Amino acid sequence: MNTTMKLSGFALGLAAVFGAAYGVGRVAGPVTPAAAEAAHDGSADTGHGTTGDTGHGGTEGASEHLPGGLLVSDRGYTLTPVAAPAGEFAFRITGPDGRPVTAYDVAHDKRMHLIVARRDLSGFRHVHPDLDPDGTWRVASPLDGPGAWRAFADFTPTGGEALTLGVDVTVPGPLTARPLPAPATSTTVDGYTVTLAGDPQPGRTAEVTLTISRDGKPVTDLEPYLGAYGHLVALRQGDLAYLHVHPDGEPGDGRTAPGPAVTFLAEVPSAGAYRLYLDFKHGGAVHTAEFTVVAGATAAAAPPTTTSTPGTPAPTGEAGHGTPGHGHN
Structure with a gap:
């Protein structure tokens, strides 16, 4: 790492x-x-x-x-x-x-x-x-x-x-490139609302919190998925630099709550735009919430919106996400 x-x-x-x-x-x-x-x-x-x-x-x-x-x-x-x-x-x-x-x-x-x-x-x-x-x-x-x-x-x-x-x-085949969605503080997937709080800035330690709710109520019974309550893949726009990480703690350790909020401390040493994919499991299905985050000096040029475009409903079970082309096996 x-x-x-x-x-x-x-x-x-x-x-x-x-x-x-x-x-x-x-x-x-x-x-x-x-x-x-x-x-x-x-x-x-x-x-x-x-x-x-x-x-x-x-x-x-x-x-x-x-x-x-x-x-x-x-x-x-x-x-x-x-x-x-x-x-x-x-x-x-x-x-x-x-x-x-x-x-x-x-x-x-x-x-x-x-x-x-x-x-x-x-x-x-x-x-x-x-x-x-x-x-x-x-x-x-x-x-x-x-x-x-x-x-x-x-x-x-x-x-x-x-x-x-x-x-x-x-x-191969015809494809129209899609622009990166605008930064957002909230997104919806499969009937869940996930909010993102925090403002990562280069050279400073910042709190970043993801909170999951459904029908206006906090989700406090997230289910273990791959040994954790959530997974994050973050990809940097341009070169697709990648990291797949997991929250601190694990289900059953006596200290890790199964939702609704997960808080992180991050020191961001460089500026740029990133796409975040948060996987979580609830109701027997895996869901993915996506966010665009702009860190650093470019943030002023791309102010965050309130809510990103909702995804297409995914099938039940662990085979789908709320955004077309997503899935787990």
């Missing part, structure tokens, strides 16, 4: 993606094995590091200044899409020895989290593929419609550290 972040719990990931503006020139470089990465940076291959149990994708050493998802290859691990039947998405992770990785640790109830988003941030899916014995991960294709997509594999190889690798995938 980006070592410049100073925050706790869930906020760690929020600040990391807000503040990650380092080393982007490395992204276009060639795929390199672990030893070459270390030599390029003049540093030893010391592995990755995470701060607490707040999320995935944090690294040190060769990619210590990069947020998650900007590299297709890191520390010798490489993400490679492979041919698959129509309607299926498949990929492999190869290790430093060049062979497909077949052993993964369970992180937040799953061995692999696959997140995809269109480059214009108009589509988002979070799914969990199945692993074949040969190291191929397979899932019903989450690429819902034509466009340029970014696919993020969020995982921990057994014996290694947490990684998030990213690769671009193109789905």
Whole structure:
């Protein structure tokens, strides 16, 4: 995880993606094995590091200044899409020895989290593929419609550290790019209202609170989903720098309330526009609330609105979100 972040719990990931503006020139470089990465940076291959149990994708050493998802290859691990039947998405992770990785640790109830988003941030899916014995991960294709997509594999190889690798995938067909929705302090999804309070600013620690209600009443009985009461994916507009994080605490620990509000402390070291996707489970279904947040000097040019555009109602169960193109598996 980006070592410049100073925050706790869930906020760690929020600040990391807000503040990650380092080393982007490395992204276009060639795929390199672990030893070459270390030599390029003049540093030893010391592995990755995470701060607490707040999320995935944090690294040190060769990619210590990069947020998650900007590299297709890191520390010798490489993400490679492979041919698959129509309607299926498949990929492999190869290790430093060049062979497909077949052993993964369970992180937040799953061995692999696959997140995809269109480059214009108009589509988002979070799914969990199945692993074949040969190291191929397979899932019903989450690429819902034509466009340029970014696919993020969020995982921990057994014996290694947490990684998030990213690769671009193109789905042919006509597509009209959609502008990033305006910043908002409230959004609705599947009949729920989620409000966002806080004003992240570079160089200052700020409180950020998300509060969930339904029919005007606070939701105080959120259900565990992947071992937590909520998950956040934050993507930076432009390069889609990524971080997948979880709230501080966990269900059943005697101190973590199941809603309605979750508060974070975030220090935002850089300015920019970001899309936030908050997953929460209630009533037996997973829902995703989306926000655009503008941090720093550009905020004056894009004042927040009161409410963002409501999403399309999602199907019941864990397969849908309130915005077209969203889903969980």
